[in-house]
Amino acid sequence: MAKQSVQVLVSGGQATAAPPLGPALGPMGVNIGQVVGDINKKTASFAGMQVPVKVIVDSSTRTFEIEIGTPPASALLKKEAGIEKGSGNPKADKVADVLIEQIIKVAKMKEGNLLGKTLKEKVKEIIGTCNSMGILVEGVTAVEAIKQVNEGKFDTEIKSEKTELTAEEKKKVEEERKRLAEEIQKRRAEFEKTAKDIIAAMAGKERGDIKAKLHEAGIPEIMIKELLPVEGAAAAEGAAPGAAGAGAKPAPGAKPAAGAKPAEGAKAEAPKKEEKKASKEKK
Numbered sequence: 001m002a003k004q005s006v007q008v009l010v011s012g013g014q015a016t017a018a019p020p021l022g023p024a025l026g027p028m029g030v031n032i033g034q035v036v037g038d039i040n041k042k043t044a045s046f047a048g049m050q051v052p053v054k055v056i057v058d059s060s061t062r063t064f065e066i067e068i069g070t071p072p073a074s075a076l077l078k079k080e081a082g083i084e085k086g087s088g089n090p091k092a093d094k095v096a097d098v099l100i101e102q103i104i105k106v107a108k109m110k111e112g113n114l115l116g117k118t119l120k121e122k123v124k125e126i127i128g129t130c131n132s133m134g135i136l137v138e139g140v141t142a143v144e145a146i147k148q149v150n151e152g153k154f155d156t157e158i159k160s161e162k163t164e165l166t167a168e169e170k171k172k173v174e175e176e177r178k179r180l181a182e183e184i185q186k187r188r189a190e191f192e193k194t195a196k197d198i199i200a201a202m203a204g205k206e207r208g209d210i211k212a213k214l215h216e217a218g219i220p221e222i223m224i225k226e227l228l229p230v231e232g233a234a235a236a237e238g239a240a241p242g243a244a245g246a247g248a249k250p251a252p253g254a255k256p257a258a259g260a261k262p263a264e265g266a267k268a269e270a271p272k273k274e275e276k277k278a279s280k281e282k283k
Contacts, residue, residue, distance in 0.1 A: 004028055006055045012046030012071075015039040015053070028057040030064050042068045049075050070113065073129045076106045082177050087134025089220045093184045097136040097176040100154045103127055105163035120158050124149055136180075188223070195219045195227050
């Protein structure tokens with residue numbers, strides 16, 4: 001009988017026989033508990049991440065193979081850096097600082113999905129991902145870190161494929177993450193105060209002029225969108241549903257409200273009909 005396969009996403013080290021895995025494997029005659037146990041062993045290092053898993057089953061022999069994929073490089077980097085998400089403004093705000101050993105570790109975990117032919121080239125690919133996430137590498141920006149890799153600064157670590165950190169190194173990474181988080185909060189508070197002062201001082205002026213002033217003050221675009229109301233939004237919120245503006249024309253066929261005067265220059269239909277009726281009676 002031809003082999004069948006089941007592909008699912010499981011939480012690292014926490015697969016269960018519940019849907020979608022259990023019901024899909026049930027008709028194939030394999031020991032579901034054993035499959036789940038093997039998956040959890042193979043994905044234990046990906047705790048807290050969604051991991052792609054493929055179970056290949058030979059129904060005639062009831063044997064199975066398990067192929068474990070890897071989470072995206074960004075997810076692996078977040079785990080190494082101890083952060084929940086990357087920076088919303090990666091050019092200005094750095095959310096973490098990782099060591100070269102952590103970069104090597106991610107490069108090795110993703111080596112089958114990377115384009116580089118050597119580990120050194122793959123390391124540079126992972127550092128490139130750090131650039132878009134606002135993650136520093138060995139205290140410098142991703143661009144500078146790639147330059148250092150090219151210059152051979154980390155050749156010893158890459159050649160030895162060192163991936164583990166000492167307790168002291170882990171402590172250093174965590175302390176730096178906290179420092180950067182505090183720095184971001186402090187800078188955001190400063191930006192927010194400056195932006196609100198500018199908006200208050202330019203109240204009543206064109207939105208475009210206010211926005212230009214905020215840009216001039218170096219306020220990040222994401223904060224400008226949060227703090228500067230969209231032009232016309234306030235008016236739209238205050239308008240009654242269906243309210244017509246001054247000078248608006250009534251809908252075709254709509255009857256004017258009681259006591260309303262006809263629009264200037266408009267001829268009333270009723271008088272026109274009365275005139276025609278009187279003309280016929282005279283004749």
